[in-house]
Amino acid sequence: MIEITSTLITVVLIYGFTESIILALISEGFSLIFGVAKVIDVAYGAWYMLMGYIIYVLSVKLLNLSVYLSTLIGAAALFLIGIGYYYGVNRRMREAPLDFLLASFLLALMLQSFIRWMFTDFSWSIPMHIGGSTSLFGVSVFNQQTLAVVTSFALLVMLWWLIYRSKLGMAIRAVAQDPMASLLMGVKPDSIMAYAIGLSVMLSGIAGALVSPVEHITPFMGWDVLTYAFAIVVLGGLGDFRGALLASFIIGYVEVAVLNFVSPLLAGAASMIAVVLVLWFRPQGIFGRSREV
């Protein structure tokens, strides 16, 4: 029914790329917390949502600050929250990952219902960092999305450098492999894990700050983010940097292609069905090595 024209293909290629790279940022943060602490953070989407409301309060509701400033404040706040999250919740339940999963679910529920209580479940807007849009090969792309792509790309490169090339990254990988052994080598697993989780929470928040100005903010928007992050990480293999990167491009392009070529109504479900199929045939993920999680 839908004609496949060259414009449509350009649209899919370009929007698929923007979608994928943002998904990559989201999933790498999610992957990080799993890779280091071996737990799943169900509140991951809640941080994304929280950032939107921090900006809303700082830039719209109360103080009228510039969006850039409130984004920075929000990111710093989320990093601190992440460190507190590690010491307060994660460390306490480290020996029981399922308990942590449950605690983070309850925490996400708390955050969401708190936001709902404060700001109602009505959707609000936060101002864009850059308004307007620019034409790219005849397809217009919002400047905000361009900013999101550039920032995500920079953050991903930095993250890769941080994990695979820096000294801190070496410590992170050491802790991920064996916390006790790393302790013997003079690495403090506690502070390393706290940094990693702070980073993960902050990345989720930054993704929220980059994406939600184009859309709107609701108390529920975090759950979709969690779903995508989980789907990507399952697809790519838990805790695998390259796997998650590739998987987010697969999911991103599948979504946008289904939206444009098949039906927008099925876009959300298509990639999830792909995940269920992968779980059937290759439970360790496309690139994963181990099925023991």
Added chain:
Amino acid sequence: MAIIYYLTKRKIRLIGALVLIFDWLLPQAIHAEYLMYLLTIMNTYAVLAISWDFLFGYLGLLSLGHSFFMGVAGYSAALMALNYGIPPIAAIFLGPLVAIVITLAVGLPSLRLRGHFFALLTFLLILVAAKITDATPWLGGHDGLFGIPFLSSDMVIKRLLEFNMSFVLLVFALAVTLAIVKSRYGLMLQAIREDEVAARAAGIDVTKYKMYGLIVSAYVAGLSGSFIVFLSGVVNPTIYGLDNASYPLIMSFLIGRGTIFGPVIGAYLIKGIEESLRIEILLKARLFIYATIVFLIFYFYRGGLIDVARQISESMKKRGGSRP
């Protein structure tokens, strides 16, 4: 606080049984429709909470999307009654069978993996189910299905029938889960929960037993869903919503997981407080307050209120013991 100490598992069952009898008698004595409706809703959520508690407390499978079973069964029962003229009471018991089939189709692979995957998969399922239902015209799409027949077309009979039916479902759910838990099969499940590797080594087919447990839980949870559809006469994707997904969890954790009767009391407490204390703040911040309370209890005492009571009374005993 010492009173709570006596709330050991057995005592909880006794209290639960008393509550049940009271629950059944009270509305028969006082003919108040609202009370009856409230108890009907409470019983329905208690059924849901029991099935959740069975899955987590005895199989160690954490379900974050228990409303999935509820929704699938609810939609199936509604379609049976609407399109095939199957009477509601039969549809209530047949609907959950569809839930079992779909659960096995999508959930089976995750049983081979450990807890994480199952938990997140269930959560993913409710989001996907809501999206697919939204996009499917014969499921009524976003607005759902209307005009689902009631249990009886006579309003007075309907009221009584609904209440008694919810009670029957509750007793059925309790009987089934308790029978399984008390049996040797229940012990085996506990062995799996405590140490899966050891259980595997002992020659237990872990995946098979988990699958059986999942089937039972899906059926019982499905009952609550297919029943609730006939209460309101409409069903739509909100049945998969986070409210329904988080209630069983909160209700079970309030008293203590793995108690079967705990969730019943939890359901009564939470729904009861919600309805009786009509305070402004409780209305708006309802879920926030519940989530916070349960989070705090869970944070300090993993075992719920029972654990709280046990620890308090133990410390009191110690103090009492040193005094004389």
Added chain:
Amino acid sequence: MSRKTISTTVIITIIVVVVVVVAAAVYAITAMQAPPTVPSPTPPPTASPSPSPTASPSPSPTPPPKPAKELVIGLSLPLAHPSGDHALKAAKMAAEEINNAGGIRLEDGVYKIKLVVEDTEEMNPSIPTEKGVEAFKRLIEVDGAKIILGGVRTDIVVAQSQLLSSYKIVFIDIESNNPWVEMKVAQDYPHYKYYFHLFANGSVFKPYMVLFPMALRSFSKTHPEYPNMSRMAILAENALWTVKIVGRPVGNSSYVKALQTKFGFDIPYMDLYPTTEADFSSYLAKAKAAGVGQILFLFSGAPGVAFVKQWQDYDWSPYKKPIVWGPGLLGGFSWFWDQTTGKAQSSIWWPASIRLPKDWPIQKTAEFYDRFKAKYHDTPNTAAYDIYDGMYILKIALEKAGTWNADKLVKALEQTDYEGVIGPIKFTRFHGLEFAEPKIYWYFGQWQNGKLVDVWSAGNPKVVYNLVMP
């Protein structure tokens, strides 16, 4: 050793479950073979010894206490949503006015209105339908409401209206836009006659959806600076109310076909979007590739905010930015401007709460608007208009019937002939709103610098006026 004990318990359990399931199946099959007597929807409405709280208020022999008697009116509203918020405020305003003017005179004396309200949370996508039903029952049984006003979400209204006949209570629906219950009134009058619909349902809007784009098209012919509005795109929310308008699959409806063939519109792009959509860039790209001059956008909730923001910031070159219009409940609400941080500029919505549109004969509307604004520092939305009128037609009907007994009140309400702030109010045979005479819902409003300005009226459908460029 005790393998046997395991299996016996398990087997017994399985047997119990199987027996129950088989019994249910057998029952189902037998019932299916018998003619469908079971779900018969028309039982005799007479014998109902229900302990109805709305017992007829026959003048009691004991003299009532001197302080004014209270008539409890229930409001079933989503209070965290602008429709519920404004409806509550307007209902309070109306109740105050009626009470100050002496209250309501019934057979057995003068009554003052007392409002009770329950939050149905119905605009929250994660709240199941039972919450709305619970709120409704609580209003009647706990709060003692004798009449109920409210209702926004269709499924909640449907579930609530199924209870009316058992309680024998009148329900005035102020904001749901689906004619489902009206249809039920037509089919099953004895059970659904207690329902009155004080809002435009989807079918009312259909003729406007032909006339308005035609007016836009003829306007663009004389104004070359505007985009070419004979080319049109349709984007519809995937919800029940758009099924009849745009059809499934999209385009398969008499409306769209008439636009294309009879009225000569070129519709190169049509699509449905899910109610949770937040990123419209693909849809906009397709609309742009199709070179459309107007976009018909049907929405009711949050996606409208995202869409309007993205449409505004989209780069439409080399084409001109198309006009966006459509039925969007939220779009005509006063909060929409803030919600989109001003990006709603030049979008056109129906229904729109405009202070005093052109050629509007009723001064009362502007007075109500001003009083509401002075009192609550907010411009009222359509829910406020509707419930304000609802309170007044209720007062008149109550005084005519002399009682709140539902059966008598229904008769009185059916004869309603009242000039309200939304225009003259009469009900159709199926208890919907009669649309022949001028209504505030005749107008389309365009957002212009934070204000809704009327640009078209069903009274003079050939022209658009006051229009600004997108």
